[in-house]
Amino acid sequence: MADVEHTIGLLLGTEDDWPRAFESLLRRLGTVTAADGRTHRTRPVRVTIEPFNLRDKPQHELVIDRLAYWYYHPREWLKKIALMDGVYLLNSPFTFQSMEKHAAYCAMMRLGLKVPETVLVPFKNPLDNSRWAYTAARYNEPFDLEATAASIGYPLYMKPYDGGAWVGVSKIRNVDELHAAYDASGERLMHLQASVEDYDVFARSLTIGPETMVMRFRPDQPMHTRYEVDHHFLSADAGDEVVTISRLVNAFFRWEFNSCESLVRGDDVHPIDYANACPDVALTSLHYYFPWAMTALLRWTVFCVVTGRRMRLDTDLAGYFAVADDPDRSYQEKLAGYRELADRYFEVDRYREFCDEHLSDVDEIVYDWVTSEEFRSLLRETVRATYPVHEHEKFLAHFGGLIDAWIRDQGR
Known part of the structure; x- marks a missing residue:
């Protein structure tokens, strides 16, 4: 039977370390023989951003997306290839709005999980929209921020409803900190969420x-x-x-x-x-x-x-x-x-x-790769690209020691 080749697209932003690792491991894996007796080879391709006709057929069978959560052009391409071409995506672009935290909170509360008490509060500052003043004047109800926070209880957290990487997150211990954080939130929509104190x-x-x-x-x-x-x-x-x-x-x-x-x-x-x-x-x-x-x-x-x-x-x-x-x-x-x-x-x-x-040989393939000079070269290049020159030696020793610990723990 003829070999089958599969193409995995990597839709990337600024990262280069794990894509290089993934590409190297796919090469080392080589072919896989499936239950039907055919051999399958998988190749990675980095996706480029360019105009696309909605009837174009993509070369990819699967795409790992690390970009479209903020870059709208490739997000629309992902929607197109999922709807029209059956391309497999690790994260659905159709539930991206739930990545803004709010819908995810609602869903898991609906399922009975122990999500801390959470309130969504209106914008502090007007949005850049010509209709905002009219709508706000007619429909926005005045609200008591202090009373809202008190209903949750101190301490609590103010956090952007669409946040990431801890940007804009503040721990609020009293009324003064509450107003300072809300004033600083500007046009960001914020949640107030109860703090889980004395966690283990x-x-x-x-x-x-x-x-x-x-x-x-x-x-x-x-x-x-x-x-x-x-x-x-x-x-x-x-x-x-x-x-x-x-x-x-x-x-x-x-x-x-x-x-x-x-x-x-x-x-x-x-x-x-x-x-x-x-x-x-x-x-x-x-x-x-x-x-x-x-x-x-x-x-x-x-x-x-x-x-x-x-x-x-x-x-x-x-x-x-x-x-x-x-x-x-x-x-x-x-x-x-x-x-x-x-x-x-x-x-x-x-x-x-x-x-x-x-x-069954993947664990061995990964072990051989981690213990190879190819991996150490990747580690050195990543450290040099991430930290200032005077910290290179310190971080090479730090990460090298942690990787050596992983190697020892594999028991080989």
């Missing part, structure tokens, strides 16, 4: 397809030390709940490359941010966990193109709401129901079987 741990989970890595996160630290290498920081029950919530969010919105932040107090898991169109996978952020991320991305994308997995544009929310509205189910039973729906969406059993039969 901040967990950040990265999910790629049906695989999830839960990491201990320290948001007050510099980026290169925020992810702490700790394999036993959650109880089994709390860890399982974080994984379930992460996969539930992704299956619900048809996102397959996303991160989730949760505050864990005892065995109570409070998701606070779980809509990230461009989750952090930088080598200098993930360090120890970077090989896992590349392994998961390689396995999931190859599985999708080789098995011909079709993208689901419909969100099929009724099944999730049926679980949420069942009065006879406890919270834990509802989580189990959501996990079942999410696992069904991601075809977990089929995926595991495929990986066992056709991608």
